Amino acid sequence: MxxxxxxxxxxxxxxxxxxxxxxxxxxLFPALPLLPPGNEYRTATGEPGPAYWQNQSDYVIDVSLDDKQNLIKGTATITYTNNSPEALSSLWLQLEQNVYRKDSKGILTGLFLYKDPDKQVADGGFEIESIKLAGNNAADITYHTYDTRMELKLSEPLKSGQKLTFSIQYRYHFPVNYKNADFQVNRTDLMPSKNGGIYAVAQWYPRMCVLDDVEGWNTLPYLGNGEFYLDFGNFNVNITLPSSYIVEASGDLLNPEEVLTPAQLKRWQSAKESSEPVFIRSAKEVTKASSRPVAPMCTWKFKMDNTRDFAWTASKSFIWEALSFNLNNGKRVMGCSLYPVESQKRNSWMRSSEYIKFTLQHFSEKWFTYPFNKAVNVASNLDGMEYPGMVFCSARDTGNMYWAVVNHELGHTWFPMTVGSNERKYAWMDEGFNLFIDNIATRAFNKGEFIGYAEIDVPVTNLFADTLRPILSRPDAMPGNQVYTVEYQKVAYLLTLLRNHILGPDRFDNAFRRYIRDWAYKHPTPWDFFRSINSSAGEDLTWFWKSMFLENFxxxxxxxxxxxxxxxxxxxxxxxxxxxxxxxxxxxxxxxxxxxxxxxxxxxxxxxxxxxxxxxxxxxxxxxxxxxxxxxxxxxxxxxxxxxxx
Known part of the structure; x- marks a missing residue:
């Protein structure tokens, strides 16, 4: 009952x-396609089309560092190849150091704010001394500077298939933020340390703007949040400075016998074959004059091919360790770590070699083989910043955060150093994609020893707050307190959702690898990414891209x-x-x-x-x-x- x-x-x-x-x-389920139709440059299946083109920028740069004045002086000889179907009457370059001028758009818009607005600081930026055509007709080129952009007016159009070589002689003083962190944003920096400052030298030469089939010349100003969009090309860089400095850079060192002591040369050669870290210069040797050549000046020569950028570092304070290891295809790569004695801690920079090795091996096997011969991790003032073959990580981070920043910055090798998306407009294709693969790597590292960025993670519901901008927003139009939430966390979360619960890991991973392979050393747009995943997975994911990326539904x-x-x-x-x-x-x-x-x-x-x-x-x-x-x-x-x- x-x-x-x-x-x-x-x-x-x-x-x-x-x-x-x-x-x-x-x-979410329209009859007409959400994405623009494919064409001969970019196909409807998300691949580069039969007529896809991109221009090439090759650089030979001779640069010197005056450490008394913190002055960079250089001559950049640029060979620009016009592969576009049209003749060009002008060329455009980026002058990112000009953001440090008092009247720059970056400062006036508030992204490169002075922390103390009443403080009087020196005006920064590039001083262009001359721009000349190369060769026998070394005539001056007329140019105009507009904030962080420069236009070169050509006397004769550069026709399709032609090359033009010209030289820019320039100089600039290192930004003032090395003293008291005067600027809110710093991607080129000088950090004090006990045994000498550490120069993080980036955005240090005039760089060609990208001309593409989507927007023509990409000449958005450098304001702060939007990072970089660059051509691929070859670099030969010669760096001259006092011999008391240790220098490392993006490319391969060509003249170790000229810039290292005999003992260091033997260690450097040993490190190229050693699976265990070798100290090219140990902590005990940092303050010893015998750890550097006796000549007053050294010129360090580097070479790097098929890359979009080049960065370097210099310091008297460096401990320098290196090791080598094999990747999935048998390629042997050298991993270098440079840091001051203050950072030599067991839960910090003493694990740098371990983190470099794991990260490069994991990402190479999982997604795409590491493209360079060397990876350099440098301790600096920067919380973390990436360049091809070289990353700057915080000299102060320890434990979980140190692992996270090294893994993340090295992860940028794949996005955007290999897959060359437009960071100035689509930061999420750089930061979000990278954080997504970082999270997978973190779970795989040392049986889950670390938990990633848990210190600053937010609940999932916060990723969909009414106040948030859509993912497909220009970075410089994104409020500063939303940048990490939207461009990093939300994108990583959504790709994980798509991978684990909508497509499945095998199906998604194959599609993601295909996207990387198709667009390696090229310039994809968001539409190319969406179409690529749709095509490889065999799914119309319009509902997903529309609600999650184009809108904040x-x-x-x-x-x-x-x-x-x-x-x-x-x-x-x-x-x-x-x-x-x-x-x-x-x-x-x-x-x-x-x-x-x-x-x-x-x-x-x-x-x-x-x-x-x-x-x-x-x-x-x-x-x-x-x-x-x-x-x-x-x-x-x-x-x-x-x-x-x-």
């Missing part, structure tokens, strides 16, 4: 209160009704209350105590905001839970649970 009454009490239609749905299926799946009154199987109605859609997972508990889990594809939302389905058993339902493991980013968990009131 008691059991019979209980069944009678449970056998009723359960109605839940809910508001009006904001969901519009036609926004939210997900709210709600239990609208549980009907136990039917004579057959109970009916359950789920509604999409917000503008995003995702697949549906529902866990059902019957009055008998048994459970079942039902999974439905995203296509159930193609024409309606409401979906009704029948349970598998002719048994009253006591509980329904949407997404019990919280796989999807539902912002309102309150309406995800129905329980029968007895």
């Amino acid at each position: 008691i059991k019979f009454l209980a069944i009678l009490i449970m056998a009723f239609t359960g109605h839940l209160s809910f508001g009006q749905s904001r969901y519009n299926p036609s926004e 939210k997900l709210d799946q709600s239990i609208a009704k549980v009907d136990n009154s039917t004579k057959n199987r109970p009916l359950i109605t789920i509604e999409n209350m917000e503008k995003a859609a995702m697949p549906l997972i529902v866990e059902i508990t019957y009055a008998s105590g048994s459970k079942e889990q039902r999974t439905f594809p995203v296509e159930i939302w193609e024409y309606t905001h409401s979906y009704t389905f029948a349970a598998n058993k002719k048994d009253a339902i006591s509980k329904v839970v949407i997404d019990p493991k919280q796989v999807y980013p539902d912002i309102n968990k309150v309406n995800n649970v129905y329980e029968l009131k007895k």
